[in-house]
Amino acid sequence: MEARLNLMQIPGAAKFGKHLAAADHTFPRSTVPGATLELVKIRASQINGCGFCIDMHTKEAARAGETSVRLNLVATWREATVFTGAERAALELTEQGTRIADAAGGVADEVWANAATYYDEDQLAALVCAIALINAFNRLNVLVQQPAGGYQPGQFG
Template identity: 50%
Template sequence: MTETTATTSATATATEIPVVPAARIGNPALIVQGAMKGLIAFSAAAEKVGLPKTLVKLVHLRASQINSCGVCVHMHGGELREAGESDARIFSVAAWRDTPFYTAAERAALALTEDVTRIADRSDAVSDEVWNEAAKHFGEQELAALLIEIAAINAWNRLNLASRQVAGQGWG
């Protein structure tokens, strides 16, 4: 596969600038038999706990932003829009601390998402402060479901990034 490129005319000779690398392989979850089913089942178990769908999509979007997963940022931003979320809430997820658009529970979930996604950045993967704030808003089942959703989106991000899946091009 080849890279999609843009040509600039800033110099006498055209310079090729890589825009979007082509996928290295198809989606790994589709290549390995049963993988897609397993990943979906992992999230489906957490979904049964009953966390608000919008909250889960905000968590998915934030982790995907941190991981620079274009496929998942594109997908979950679109899902939030389809669910009727405002542009202000969708576009501000990366700066949630500095905007008034999120509830206290959403803020706690986003902070937990950031700590779990950046797990290698500290000796204690999730600070007590972040955990305790999340525990004010979510019971044990909900916290467990949040952790599963965060782990699941991080798995998707890594599969998509390592195999260079391209945003907007489906699951192939």
């Protein structure tokens, strides 16, 4: 299977993609744990049906030491006992931030307040940006039907 369109071969689209990727590399400087950011990316990608991003971020999370148990339970984080309160708050924020059309007004005040009990303003900003960014990547990949399964950890930096 091949993608409908190779965005990286089209100069304007490639520049756009490189800017998005550059933005993604700013988050490691945040104090939000890298594992949490990977969980956020995986959960949004599951909701959006982006196989390419699920492939990438589960492999990157495993490379960084994430366990297969936790990776296998991201989709059912509410029932799983392996996530911290802070991770649960980030995952709930991710779900509501990804499904913004499902609720009038976007993210519920209670969800935001819960996240704010675990994360300071800089960390909340990093989470919001990470959620928005992975949703953008998901949409690009789903639109062009980017195939999943061939990602190699470290492939993009």
